Amino acid sequence: MIVDCALYSAGRRRHRIDDLRLALQEAEAEDGFVWIGLVEPTAEEFDQLAEGFELPQLAIDDAIRAHQRPKLEQYGGVTFAVVKPVHYVDHVEVVEVSELAIFLGDRFVIVVRHGDTTIPAQVRAALEADPEMLQHGPPAVLHGILDKAVDQYLDVTASIDEDLDQIEDQVFGDDPGNDHAERIYKLKREVQQFRRAVVPLVQPLTRLAEQQVPCIPAYSRPYFRDVQDHALRAAELIEAADALLTGVLQADLAQVTVEQNRVTVQQNSDMRKISAWAAIALVPTAIAGLYGMNFDYLPASDWALGFWIVLAGIGVVCVGLHRAFRRNRWL
Template sequence: MIVDCAIYADGHRMEGPEDFSDALEEARGAGGFVWIGLHEPSEKEFDLVTEEFGLHPLAVEDALKAHQRPKLEVYDDSLFLVLKPVVYEPDSDQVSTGEVMVFIGDCFVVTVRHGEGSPLGAVRKRLEQEPELLGKGPTSVLYAISDAVVDHYLDVATELQTDLEELEAEVFSPDGGGSRHTASRIYTFKRQVLEFRRATGPLTLPLTRLVGSGPSGGTVPFVNEKARPFFRDVSDHLARVNESVEGLDRLVSDILSAHLAQMSVRQNDDMRKISAWAAMAAVPTMIAGIYGMNFDHMPELHWLWSYPAVIGAMVALEILLYRLFKHRGWL
């Protein structure tokens, strides 16, 4: 569906026509650009946009099917950028990703959003309050969307760091994270970090190209040369995010290893205790077994105090073994 359609000239908004097929012509006549926002459009709806703005069929296919990695594609008549906004749900501790596709031409911007994350209405309103930035043309929209997505990455990274600290405190608590669900929680957290990493990592190369310091050098078409410092700022923020994600990934791996080591030590302690109690139970069992063999010629069978003496010997040996194991820390 078409969420919004407007023409921008000299940094100010002009309402787009009812039929957006005339929007591009009006934008060119006003010396500005048209920005059309779509949310999960159908193929029929997008065919109209494709025909009007001459979008490349490969980019159109990616925009309709979604499930793309962050990337930047340059075509003859447009620039195509894929971003993956991230949403963190603290109630369920889940990281979910959406997709935002941005088509940039000489005087048009088409944004296609999939998923509920990162609505672009707030970005549009913020830009409309900054006429000087909006006056730079379609590049300003590309920068504003990239900046909003990457800044939200920083917020998600902070929330994940908080959750990781809570998980770390649980694992290194006095009971050593003894809950049977601790390992499952650690593994689930690692999956969330991996999902986050899939959104942030591949975006490094597109932003590097927008800054103009990519392997091929030069500039990217349809991007204002004066916008490089803005994209450099976004790239710096993304570098911070990627460093945070790397740190989270390493820490959660270390926490999982520490938890497994604690579980192994605890199992060894349990086995030592079981072995100690088994050894203590073996002594009276052995003595009772000897006196239960029913031979005629056994010592002290007819002695009046033989029964209490044997019981006393068992108790004495049990006390001796108990103190020995206690001293060694087995009990």
């Protein structure tokens, strides 16, 4: 779906263009450029663009299918870039990744959006409000999109750092025995997805900042160098967050293991005590059971002191067992 297709010249938006076949002709006549925005277009919708703007088929396939790595490629006079904006949903700790495919020529810029991101609209509004910057044409659009995307990266790293602080407080706080591995692993998985959006973008930004790229004038390199610097910082923060998550996960697992070992030791101690008291209780139970049997003759049953002798014998055995268990630290 085509969201917008407008002609820009002399730093101003002129009018909307409905006939894409005449878009380049109008741009050349007005000494301006055409800015087209699309959302998840189909191959059929791209046919007019491919024919009218001589877009490379390989880049068209990438723009339609999406799920590409951030990159910068050159096809003759057309520069093709893929950028992955991100958004952090804090309450569920999820990094949502969208995708922008950008075709750049001397007289046109085509932005294809996949997913939920407002960056193209924000950049269009910002440049339309800044005629001086808009006069630079398609390079200004590319710079604006990259700059907004990298700023989002830094915002997401700040939000992840806040969640990391919470996790550290939980793992090393007042109740370290609880298992936080599920939350840590989930956040680590999101950081890995975030890394796949940021780290590959550093190399294209380096090319834009240091090398000659068609459609990108040399005077714009400092602007792209600034974006590259921010992207490098975001990449470093992501690597640090991932390393910290790995350390916290190991610490959490170690604490859980220690707590489980402590519980196991306590359970073994309790079982020894129970077994010891059961062994002591077994003596009078066994003797009482024997003397409770219905026989005519039992040892010492007809003695005047027989009861007291048996009772004393039970006491001696029980005391002996108790002392033996205490000596072996079962009681």
